Amino acid sequence: MNPTDRPRRLRTDGIRPVVSETSLDATDLMAPVFVDATTDERVAIESMPGHERVPVEEAVARVTEVQETGVEAVMVFGIPASKDPEGRRAWAEDGVVQEAVRRITRETDVYVATDVCMCEYTDHGHCGILERGAREDAHLTVDNDATLDHLARIARSHAAAGADMVAPSGMMDGMVGAIREELDATGHAECAIMSYAAKYESAFYGPFRDAADGAPAFGDRRHYQMDPANAREALREVRLDVEQGADVLMVKPALPYLDIVRRVRETFDHPVAAYNVSGEYAMLHAANEKGWLSLEETALESLLSIKRAGADLILTYFAEDVADHL
């Protein structure tokens, strides 16, 4: 029997790139950068090979390294000098992110997004301020509405320092609206919001929590981050953020949630971002170290898959390495 249709005809070297459906470009990528107020030299992040926490003085140098690979956007995370129950260093004018962003925007032309969350700044490591639940035996939980004021303040301080985009990652109800309102009222209408709209309670964040020193001191984040079992709920979460004025919609993590990336892509017209998180990075490195798979090829294939699923931009710790090969 001769096959009537032969897809293999289009797999020769000459035509393969011509009929390729998905492309990956350095300009699709955003690189996370960690700035640390507790150190005056660069500190390697053990669980994320190749990544470092840099002091404020090195923030511009770090960003310049990113730009040299062709990546034109960064996401700044901060590790503050001190922590307290309210996370006060998160909105300090001389806070670590504010200082770093001021320097970066003064001295480079990189596009600067900032992570707006409280877990690196609170001594309990949760993404907001705490309250005890209504029942007598209730556990401490994050007070949603009280946290909104803090998030708005943090976002405003980042915008005032020069951030082009703020990215709230705490999964508080109403966070995008609260931030949009504050930015508009304080002369920062140009500052965009990329919402971590569908952020799951994921074990793939493990290495990041070492990197940013933001692990919860007790309990977990199940009462604010999403249940991995839910997909329809993600669309509901994303819709709320669209209604509140989000400019870019993020799904996080990426690889275990490509179905969500695809559904968000198909349901909304906004740009979709996917966060290829620390665990997705660390597991490829670990397997590569064992000689079990090729880091370069699996990283590239991962990012291509995320784009194919529908992401317009990808936050990834592979940004620099992959951009160098594109």
Ligand code: PBG
């Ligand atoms: C802070 C935040 C986290 C990540 C990004 N912002 C950690 C968390 O929610 O525990 C994770 C990023 C990664 O794993 O690469 N809310």
